[in-house]
Amino acid sequence: MTQPAPSTDLDAALIRMAAQPEDAAVRLAFHAELSRAELFVLLDAEVSGDAMAPRVFEVSDGRAVLAFDSEMRLAEFAGAASAYAALPGRVLVAMLAGAGEPLSLVINPDADHAAFLPPEALAWLAGTLAAPAPDEARAVPESFAAPDLSPAVLDLLVPALERRLSGTPGLTQTVLAGVRWQGGALGQVLALAGLPEAAQPAVARAVAEALALSGLEAGSLDVIFPPAPAMAGIAAVGLALTPRPFVMPEDQVLTPGANPGMDPASPPKLR
Numbered sequence: 001m002t003q004p005a006p007s008t009d010l011d012a013a014l015i016r017m018a019a020q021p022e023d024a025a026v027r028l029a030f031h032a033e034l035s036r037a038e039l040f041v042l043l044d045a046e047v048s049g050d051a052m053a054p055r056v057f058e059v060s061d062g063r064a065v066l067a068f069d070s071e072m073r074l075a076e077f078a079g080a081a082s083a084y085a086a087l088p089g090r091v092l093v094a095m096l097a098g099a100g101e102p103l104s105l106v107i108n109p110d111a112d113h114a115a116f117l118p119p120e121a122l123a124w125l126a127g128t129l130a131a132p133a134p135d136e137a138r139a140v141p142e143s144f145a146a147p148d149l150s151p152a153v154l155d156l157l158v159p160a161l162e163r164r165l166s167g168t169p170g171l172t173q174t175v176l177a178g179v180r181w182q183g184g185a186l187g188q189v190l191a192l193a194g195l196p197e198a199a200q201p202a203v204a205r206a207v208a209e210a211l212a213l214s215g216l217e218a219g220s221l222d223v224i225f226p227p228a229p230a231m232a233g234i235a236a237v238g239l240a241l242t243p244r245p246f247v248m249p250e251d252q253v254l255t256p257g258a259n260p261g262m263d264p265a266s267p268p269k270l271r
Contacts, residue, residue: 007069007070007072007073008037008069008070009033009037009163010033010034010037010039010069010089010107011069011108011111011113013029013030013034014030014107014108014113014114014115015113016029016030017030017113017115018112018113018115019113025155025156028160028214029159029160029163029213031125031128031213032160032163032164032210032213032214033163034089034093034125035088035089035090035093035125035129035209035213036088036089036090036163036164036166036206037069037088037089038069038086038087038088038089039067039068039069039086039087039088039089039092039107040067040068040069040070040071040073040074040084040085040086041065041066041067041068041084041085041086041087041092042054042055042065042066042074042078042082042083042084043055043082043083043084043085044083045083046083047083047085052085054085056103057106059104059106061104061116061118062102062104062118062119063101063102063103063104064103064104064105064106064116065092065096065103065104065105065106066106066109067089067092067105067106067108068107068108068110069107069108071084071086073108073110076110077109077110090129090209092105093105093122093125093126093129094126094129094130096119096122097119097122097123097125097126098126102119103119103122104116104117104118104119104122105117105122128209128212128213129209129212139181139183139185140181140182141179141180141181141182141189141224142179142180142181142182143179143180144177144178144179144180144189144237144238145177145178145179145180145237146177146178146237146238146239147176147177147188147238147239148178148186148188149188154239156214157176157211157214157221158176158239158241160211160213160214161174161176161190161207161210161214161241161243162174162241162242162243162244163210163243164206164207164209164210164213164243165192165203165206165207165210165241165243166243167243167244167245167246168195168199168206168243168246169199169246170194170199170246171192171193171194171195171203171243171245171246172193172194173191173192173193173194173231173235173240174190174191174192174193174240174241174242174243175190175191175231175234175235175238175239175240175241176188176189176190176191176239177189177191177234177237177238177239178238179222187221187222188220188221188222189221189222189223189224189234190207190221190222190223190224191224191226191231191234191235191238192223192224192225193226193228193231195225197225200225203223204223207221207223
């Protein structure tokens with residue numbers, strides 16, 4: 001039977017994971033996509049203030065919250081007008097992991113390739129996403145070169161970074177390079193251009209998440225935001241990455257119930 005075309009990047013990751021359930025790299029790629037995707041969650045009632053009440057379903061393995069990768073998929077499943085909220089996957093995972101009772105997450109329950117994340121999987125992912133962000137490098141670089149990483153590591157790291165940085169507003173250039181610091185120490189850097197200073201800590205956090213979900217240590221890569229002349233030199237020797245550019249939506253329409261949770265620094269409270 002022909003597999004239906006994926007509706008979103010998350011749906012595509014679900015399809016790949018269903019086809020290769022034992023492939024660790026595919027599972028990590030799914031978790032990375034889940035952390036950055038926007039999810040639509042059925043609620044028991046409209047959002048009130050900063051609190052929301054997801055509808056909890058009894059399933060064979062306990063109690064679960066249902067989430068969908070699009071409003072259309074949620075509407076088709078619900079079959080009637082229903083309260084819902086839209087929020088980043090990383091926020092929903094943290095909410096459910098800290099809910100005070102064992103809750104599972106079912107993603108796209110109407111699909112043959114639906115994903116079921118039990119409480120222990122949500123706890124692991126929440127802990128991984130809460131890993132400390134790498135500090136912006138403070139040492140003085142002496143020279144740059146091509147990244148000194150094995151093909152196996154690059155095969156995991158490059159797609160993970162490109163996925164996580166896709167759609168980042170302002171990002172104009174992304175280069176992975178080897179570095180020699182003053183004093184002789186060697187390392188690897190991710191050089192990013194075009195980002196305003198206020199956005200840099202959040203992007204460093206995104207890089208930490210990508211590293212954690214690629215199976216690599218966050219300390220193995222420094223994040224730097226060099227000025228244009230230095231960036232040109234790094235780009236001449238480093239490996240250029242191609243995250244999908246940011247595209248401004250044609251219509252900025254507020255999603256019902258979406259405001260709580262869209263700011264990862266101020267997640268909604270479960271009722």
